[in-house]
Amino acid sequence: MKEFSKTYDHTKVEGTIYDKWLKSGYFTPENLPRAESRKPYTIIMPPPNANAPSHVGHALGYTIQDILIRFERMRGRKTLWLPGTDHAGFETQVVFEKKLEKEGRSRFKMQREEFYKEIWKYVQENKYISEEAIKRLGASCDWSRNIFTLDPEIVKIVYQTFGQMYKDGLAYRAGRICNWCPKHQTGLSDLETKYEERTEPFYYFKYGPFTIGTSRPETKFGDKYVVMHPKDKRYAKFKSGQKLDLEWINGPITATVVKDEAVDVAFGSGVMTITPAHDPVDFEIAQRHGLEIETIIDKRGRLLPIAGEFAGQKILETRPKIVEKLEKKGLLEKIEEKYKHNVQLCYKCGNLIEPQIVMQWYIKMTEKLPDGRPSLRAMALEALDKKEVEIVTEKFEKIFRHWMENIRDWPISRQIWWGIPIPVWYCGGAEKASGPKMGFAGHIAPEVSNGKIRTYRLRNHNLKTGDRVAFENSQSKLLFGYGVMTTADKKPVGDIQLPDALHGGKYNTTKELIAAFERLHPDRKVTKDTPAWLYTYQFKPFSEQDKKEGCGQIIISSENPKTCPACGGVNLIQDPDTFDTWFSSGQWPFAALMANDAKSNLTLPLLNKERKGEADFQTYYPTQVMETGWDILFFWVARMIMLSYYKTGYKTGKPPFKKVLLHGLVRARDRQKMSKSKGNVTDPLGVIDTYGTDALRFALVFSTAAGNDIPLSEDKIRGMKHFANKLWNIARYVLTNVSIPNSQFPVPKREAKSLPHTVPNALVWGYKLKTITAADREISKKLQATVASVTKNLENFRLHEAAQAIYQFSWHEFADKYIEESKKQLKDEKTKKNTLYTLYFVLTTILKLLHPFMPFVTEEIWSKLDQKEMLMISPWPK
RNA sequence: GGGCGUGUAGCUCAGUUGGUUAGAGCGUUACAUUGACAUUGUAAAGGCCCCCCGUUCGAAUCGGGGCACGCCCACCA
Numbered sequence: 001m002k003e004f005s006k007t008y009d010h011t012k013v014e015g016t017i018y019d020k021w022l023k024s025g026y027f028t029p030e031n032l033p034r035a036e037s038r039k040p041y042t043i044i045m046p047p048p049n050a051n052a053p054s055h056v057g058h059a060l061g062y063t064i065q066d067i068l069i070r071f072e073r074m075r076g077r078k079t080l081w082l083p084g085t086d087h088a089g090f091e092t093q094v095v096f097e098k099k100l101e102k103e104g105r106s107r108f109k110m111q112r113e114e115f116y117k118e119i120w121k122y123v124q125e126n127k128y129i130s131e132e133a134i135k136r137l138g139a140s141c142d143w144s145r146n147i148f149t150l151d152p153e154i155v156k157i158v159y160q161t162f163g164q165m166y167k168d169g170l171a172y173r174a175g176r177i178c179n180w181c182p183k184h185q186t187g188l189s190d191l192e193t194k195y196e197e198r199t200e201p202f203y204y205f206k207y208g209p210f211t212i213g214t215s216r217p218e219t220k221f222g223d224k225y226v227v228m229h230p231k232d233k234r235y236a237k238f239k240s241g242q243k244l245d246l247e248w249i250n251g252p253i254t255a256t257v258v259k260d261e262a263v264d265v266a267f268g269s270g271v272m273t274i275t276p277a278h279d280p281v282d283f284e285i286a287q288r289h290g291l292e293i294e295t296i297i298d299k300r301g302r303l304l305p306i307a308g309e310f311a312g313q314k315i316l317e318t319r320p321k322i323v324e325k326l327e328k329k330g331l332l333e334k335i336e337e338k339y340k341h342n343v344q345l346c347y348k349c350g351n352l353i354e355p356q357i358v359m360q361w362y363i364k365m366t367e368k369l370p371d372g373r374p375s376l377r378a379m380a381l382e383a384l385d386k387k388e389v390e391i392v393t394e395k396f397e398k399i400f401r402h403w404m405e406n407i408r409d410w411p412i413s414r415q416i417w418w419g420i421p422i423p424v425w426y427c428g429g430a431e432k433a434s435g436p437k438m439g440f441a442g443h444i445a446p447e448v449s450n451g452k453i454r455t456y457r458l459r460n461h462n463l464k465t466g467d468r469v470a471f472e473n474s475q476s477k478l479l480f481g482y483g484v485m486t487t488a489d490k491k492p493v494g495d496i497q498l499p500d501a502l503h504g505g506k507y508n509t510t511k512e513l514i515a516a517f518e519r520l521h522p523d524r525k526v527t528k529d530t531p532a533w534l535y536t537y538q539f540k541p542f543s544e545q546d547k548k549e550g551c552g553q554i555i556i557s558s559e560n561p562k563t564c565p566a567c568g569g570v571n572l573i574q575d576p577d578t579f580d581t582w583f584s585s586g587q588w589p590f591a592a593l594m595a596n597d598a599k600s601n602l603t604l605p606l607l608n609k610e611r612k613g614e615a616d617f618q619t620y621y622p623t624q625v626m627e628t629g630w631d632i633l634f635f636w637v638a639r640m641i642m643l644s645y646y647k648t649g650y651k652t653g654k655p656p657f658k659k660v661l662l663h664g665l666v667r668a669r670d671r672q673k674m675s676k677s678k679g680n681v682t683d684p685l686g687v688i689d690t691y692g693t694d695a696l697r698f699a700l701v702f703s704t705a706a707g708n709d710i711p712l713s714e715d716k717i718r719g720m721k722h723f724a725n726k727l728w729n730i731a732r733y734v735l736t737n738v739s740i741p742n743s744q745f746p747v748p749k750r751e752a753k754s755l756p757h758t759v760p761n762a763l764v765w766g767y768k769l770k771t772i773t774a775a776d777r778e779i780s781k782k783l784q785a786t787v788a789s790v791t792k793n794l795e796n797f798r799l800h801e802a803a804q805a806i807y808q809f810s811w812h813e814f815a816d817k818y819i820e821e822s823k824k825q826l827k828d829e830k831t832k833k834n835t836l837y838t839l840y841f842v843l844t845t846i847l848k849l850l851h852p853f854m855p856f857v858t859e860e861i862w863s864k865l866d867q868k869e870m871l872m873i874s875p876w877p878k
Numbered sequence: 879g880g881g882c883g884u885g886u887a888g889c890u891c892a893g894u895u896g897g898u899u900a901g902a903g904c905g906u907u908a909c910a911u912u913g914a915c916a917u918u919g920u921a922a923a924g925g926c927c928c929c930c931c932g933u934u935c936g937a938a939u940c941g942g943g944g945c946a947c948g949c950c951c952a953c954c955a
Contacts, residue, residue: 190951195952202955216955227955262954262955264954266954267954267955273955279955281953281954282955341953341955342953342954344953398881398882398883399881399949399951402950402951403881403950403951406881406951702891702902704890705893708884709949710891711891712890715890715903716890716904718904722916722918725915728914729914730914731914733914800891800892804892815915815918816919820919
């Protein structure tokens with residue numbers, strides 16, 4: 001019998017227990033004594049952001065995962081919980097830029113290398129802090145396999161996937177309108193923006209014979225198209241293409257009438273002017289009609305020279321001045337002061353999104369693969385249909401499907417520096433195409449060009465030599481060509497002359513090219529009525545260097561290529577962008593395992609033997625459970641399913657994970673979202689200091705169904721601390737019972753399999769049983785029911801019910817009833833031994849049942865029982 | 879506009895496929911207790927399980943409608 005303090009003091013226990021676990025090596029599945037013959041059970045930990053301060057939301061996830069892992073480990077599975085860290089590109093860069101801002105600095109005044117070095121250092125520090133926090137939560141993950149999304153082994157896999165996607169035509173580059181945050185100066189996916197309702201003035205201006213309405217007068221400088229619905233009788237006298245001279249902000253302009261069905265007849269005056277470069281709807285209209293696109297606002301959100309006297313000013317500051325000017329010119333008709341509408345904001349900084357036309361890399365979501373495999377979306381949906389992947393929290397399956405059905409192509413490039421650089425080089429250094437006609441030198445997607453480089457000659461357009469152009473199918477919006485204009489010419493628009501003399505094209509006429517295209521894409525008919533099927537438009541070069549002529553070849557390479565394989569040019573320009581963080585973390589389940597395979601110098605902490613030949617990917621994939629917050633269902637889970645099926649799943653039927661378990665947000669007790677500004681943030685480490693890890697863990701999973709948001713109050717955590725203490729004292733009572741001298745306390749000769757009076761087992765206990773009381777029978781029955789309930793509920797991921805069952809039994813059955821009764825039974829010689837057996841057996845069983853939830857206090861009590869093995873690996877009761 | 883969900887004790891929430899007297903934590907009230915327990919125990923109060931209709935021998939649970947609230951997605955110049 002060891003020392004047993006009157007109350008449980010977590011501060012004295014948690015550190016030593018965690019060290020003991022670490023030293024045991026049992027976090028590493030290969031070290032588990034019973035694991036060899038058993039099936040692997042794998043959970044990949046959602047890698048915390050490298051910038052992240054600890055948050056109870058994270059604590060919830062780690063707790064749930066640790067519960068599952070400890071449960072399965074005790075059940076004899078070969079249990080791997082793989083930890084890692086996410087560089088979290090944009091998120092981390094935003095946090096770091098805020099820090100710079102406080103120091104009066106800015107990334108726009110820094111060299112890229114310098115910036116990267118600093119942020120790397122910052123991330124390393126935070127990574128350590130975050131890992132320590134995970135340890136304090138008691139997480140039994142395999143630290144020997146700890147991995148980071150920027151580890152070279154991961155980057156290599158990410159590059160390989162990208163290259164493969166490019167070859168398959170899934171990854172493509174296009175210049176189209178995208179969400180642009182002027183503060184951070186990067187494009188963002190739709191998921192990275194949010195909407196907010198604003199009440200702002202809505203202005204009506206005179207635009208020649210029309211009245212146009214707008215909430216954004218500052219975008220109106222370049223407006224030279226006036227659009228109305230083709231069936232709007234009020235404007236029937238205006239014909240499509242008709243030119244009108246009229247007075248506008250900075251003097252007289254010529255406007256062109258456009259008829260388009262996108263116009264809502266009922267809204268405003270039914271007439272609008274368009275700003276294609278800064279509005280997605282306008283952009284589409286411009287594309288449909290082949291209109292010129294003019295940029296009004298620069299990447300920083302300031303007006304360009306087209307704005308005349310307003311050039312260089314920030315748009316919001318300029319708005320009233322422009323209205324004033326228009327009013328003075330007599331062009332302001334009226335102002336509707338309280339116009340309610342939604343504005344799109346950057347989800348990080350809350351600044352207005354200013355759509356811009358930028359070259360971005362995209363991943364096709366809905367198009368079949370060239371080898372006949374279904375689209376990424378279809379693969380993911382099929383996985384759900386076949387139940388290869390199951391979303392356990394079932395209400396999210398519907399949400400997931402709904403989102404998938406409306407998915408659009410995913411922009412994966414970001415104009416930020418913190419992240420994995422896009423492994424693409426553009427050949428900008430060799431003069432190849434020449435001749436009297438305007439030429440296009442560049443790349444046409446493999447589906448059209450058969451993967452070879454060709455030079456096509458374009459006739460007449462507004463392009464100048466050196467301009468970058470993209471070819472896009474005006475119907476599918478898919479880009480299939482990209483390159484640089486080479487020489488001037490003046491013939492009609494819209495034709496491509498083939499073959500080109502230089503490369504001996506396979507298609508002799510445009511018709512043939514179209515036919516070839518259509519063979520590949522039977523769903524995309526190209527008709528005579530869509531003359532602009534090869535849509536061309538002009539881009540600003542993305543860098544000065546880019547203006548230099550080259551063959552425009554796109555080279556995908558994980559290492560810096562020295563020369564262009566197509567033309568031999570040496571002036572290769574690396575794509576300046578980085579991948580969306582989710583492009584790399586979307587590959588995490590297989591990448592993390594494969595990368596560990598690639599690390600040859602790993603040694604196992606306990607056995608000190610190399611893990612060679614132990615192919616992690618072979619052994620541990622597919623993983624069993626993906627447990628994460630529902631807020632990243634689309635960001636992450638969807639992408640993991642799609643990318644994993646693309647990479648390893650479709651042919652093998654291997655999903656990245658079999659079950660998806662989603663937990664809710666941890667909220668303050670009044671259901672408010674926790675936020676620093678509200679001052680209601682619960683710091684998990686603070687809670688752990690005061691109440692102990694076990695109390696926090698139990699409070700997090702107790703009495704809230706999976707997937708629901710969890711209101712967490714200090715009262716609740718305190719209550720669970722009381723429970724830990726109760727458990728402690730149950731053990732203290734059993735082990736130090738005053739009336740029984742220590743020497744008489746029975747210690748089982750081997751692991752007892754069941755209660756002695758349900759299946760009498762004298763061999764185990766070395767005693768013959770004498771009198772079994774009603775109380776003994778009762779507690780035995782209840783214990784069995786509890787074991788069954790906890791086991792079943794854990795198997796079904798109903799953690800809250802398992803927790804409730806064990807809590808009820810321990811406190812209100814065992815402590816309140818049986819222990820009270822035992823005080824009498826121990827005084828009677830006839831029932832004494834039997835009572836001791838029962839006390840001991842029930843105690844050890846509830847320690848096991850409770851261990852996944854409250855690992856520290858249970859392991860500590862266990863250590864006082866003179867058991868050979870640690871509780872952590874002791875067999876789960878049946 | 880499209881989709882998903884919630885409504886149960888004063889508060890926060892459980893209630894697996896329909897089945898005794900609907901539960902827990904915290905809070906409240908009374909009593910007991912320093913005895914394994916910075917307490918804990920015993921007991922109590924507190925519920926038209928949002929409303930209406932239906933299915934059923936039987937509904938908090940299933941179906942339809944209504945009311946209230948929340949979330950996600952899309953978005954009109």
